[in-house]
Amino acid sequence: MPSLGRLHLITDTRPGRDPLAVLRAVLPVARTQLVVQVRVEDTATDRQAYELAREVLALCAPYEVPCLVNDRLHVALATGAAGGHVGADDLPVAAARQVLGPAAVLGATAREPATALAAVTAGASYLGVGPCRATTTKDGLPPPIGVAGVRAVAGAVAVPVIAIGGVTAADVPPLRAAGAYGVAVVGALSAAADPARAAEELLRGLSC
Numbered sequence: 001m002p003s004l005g006r007l008h009l010i011t012d013t014r015p016g017r018d019p020l021a022v023l024r025a026v027l028p029v030a031r032t033q034l035v036v037q038v039r040v041e042d043t044a045t046d047r048q049a050y051e052l053a054r055e056v057l058a059l060c061a062p063y064e065v066p067c068l069v070n071d072r073l074h075v076a077l078a079t080g081a082a083g084g085h086v087g088a089d090d091l092p093v094a095a096a097r098q099v100l101g102p103a104a105v106l107g108a109t110a111r112e113p114a115t116a117l118a119a120v121t122a123g124a125s126y127l128g129v130g131p132c133r134a135t136t137t138k139d140g141l142p143p144p145i146g147v148a149g150v151r152a153v154a155g156a157v158a159v160p161v162i163a164i165g166g167v168t169a170a171d172v173p174p175l176r177a178a179g180a181y182g183v184a185v186v187g188a189l190s191a192a193a194d195p196a197r198a199a200e201e202l203l204r205g206l207s208c
């Protein structure tokens with residue numbers, strides 16, 4: 001697997017958000033440090049997910065930025081995305097690996113060391129670990145695990161740990177010090193007045 005970018009931009013498809021405008025602003029700034037995860041609301045149709053993924057892939061291609069698809073691995077395959085991301089309510093990691101094949105990037109959500117180790121054994125190539133902080137972006141999450149929770153997982157596995165959940169630029173240095181390889185964000189970029197500048201601030205902490 002080629003080296004993974006440290007800044008994961010997750011698309012924000014909530015009403016009033018413009019994921020493609022945010023992506024257009026961030027791509028020239030983050031370039032090879034970026035990974036884009038296409039994540040749509042559960043109520044979105046497969047056709048909507050497919051069309052968004054195609055648009056994201058077209059924007060990412062000139063920058064050679066990989067695009068992953070959350071949950072819907074058939075959309076990842078159909079669009080030629082680099083891989084996917086699964087969590088506890090999605091296909092099991094081993095089944096996801098079978099679907100995507102050995103070369104794909106496969107992320108798995110893990111909130112503590114035991115599930116992290118199981119996900120890696122089952123074929124995950126990176127882990128999304130959180131929630132670091134409280135976030136309004138996703139409902140139904142468990143309480144935040146904080147920097148200490150990220151440290152516990154990062155100490156248990158050899159694959160990249162991508163910290164997620166309420167992450168801001170100020171959180172990046174302590175998360176990196178705790179062993180996180182990178183961060184995944186929705187709001188820190190999507191809700192920013194200037195997403196390019198917000199990306200620069202996140203990247204500053206990630207490059208240390």
Ligand SMILES: Cc1ncc(COP(=O)(O)OP(=O)(O)O)c(N)n1
Pocket residue numbers: 008037039070071085086087088089090107108109127128129138162164184
């Ligand atoms: C990088 C990253 N980490 C965690 C998640 C969450 O995945 P999941 O638990 O399956 O929840 P949904 O995103 O599907 O609502 C993620 N998407 N990306």
Ligand SMILES: Cc1nc(C(=O)O)sc1CCOP(=O)(O)O
Pocket residue numbers: 109129130131132134135136137138141164165166167184185186187188
């Ligand atoms: C989609 C998602 N999964 C999480 C988890 O902890 O599994 S937190 C999260 C939302 C991340 O958005 P924001 O950066 O706006 O907090």
Ligand SMILES: [Mg+2]
Pocket residue numbers: 070071085086087088089090
């Ligand atoms: Mg999921």
